[in-house]
Amino acid sequence: MEPKIGVYICQCGTNIAGVVDVEKVSEYAKGLPFVTVARNYKFMCSDPGQDMMINDVKEQGLNRIVVASCSPRLHEPTFRRTLAKAGLNPYFLEMANIREQCSWVTEDKEMATAKARAMVSAAVRRVFYHAALETKEVPLNKQTLVVGAGIAGIQAALEIADSGNKVYLVEREPSIGGNMARLDKTFPTLDCSA
Numbered sequence: 001m002e003p004k005i006g007v008y009i010c011q012c013g014t015n016i017a018g019v020v021d022v023e024k025v026s027e028y029a030k031g032l033p034f035v036t037v038a039r040n041y042k043f044m045c046s047d048p049g050q051d052m053m054i055n056d057v058k059e060q061g062l063n064r065i066v067v068a069s070c071s072p073r074l075h076e077p078t079f080r081r082t083l084a085k086a087g088l089n090p091y092f093l094e095m096a097n098i099r100e101q102c103s104w105v106t107e108d109k110e111m112a113t114a115k116a117r118a119m120v121s122a123a124v125r126r127v128f129y130h131a132a133l134e135t136k137e138v139p140l141n142k143q144t145l146v147v148g149a150g151i152a153g154i155q156a157a158l159e160i161a162d163s164g165n166k167v168y169l170v171e172r173e174p175s176i177g178g179n180m181a182r183l184d185k186t187f188p189t190l191d192c193s194a
Helices: 024-030 047-060 072-084 099-103 109-127 151-162 178-182
Strands: 005-010 034-040 064-069 093-097 143-147 167-170
Touching: 005 024, 005 047, 005 109, 024 034, 024 109, 034 047, 047 072, 064 072, 064 109, 072 093, 093 099, 093 109, 099 109, 143 151, 151 167, 151 178
Parallel strands: 005 034, 005 064, 064 093, 143 167
Antiparallel strands: none
């Protein structure tokens, strides 16, 4: 199936639109290969912004989405849920962080807009190659292996054991303690290192 990409640029109030010319970025995105629709909106993460994406997926047959907004750490789960609501695989999403990487790092509107266009272009090129993924859950073995019984290894093993999990501590030397075991006293208390 040929990619039909939707590009959505968030104004983020004035966080982005105060520095980046989002209209120019939207117009630029419309000319990129495989881009079917490019829009900007005051807050893409809001319900109306998400509804806009869902409607475009259903009405225009979009199968890939690029969101140029704030950090993916903040809203990637939001937009993945939006794609799932629209009936798309949530991993057909690519985000461009134009808030922290464009508008917040310069006051030069031309430079910020140029960089935002470049980041949107890169995101469009990248989402082209995305493949459908499935979320899987696998059982977790909570037993832990700590390699090295120096002071750090011993402390890690003790803390893991205190959390109620089984720990295996291995050391290649005949005794534990690492370099600390070779010392007589420790600074500043002059305690016995053993």
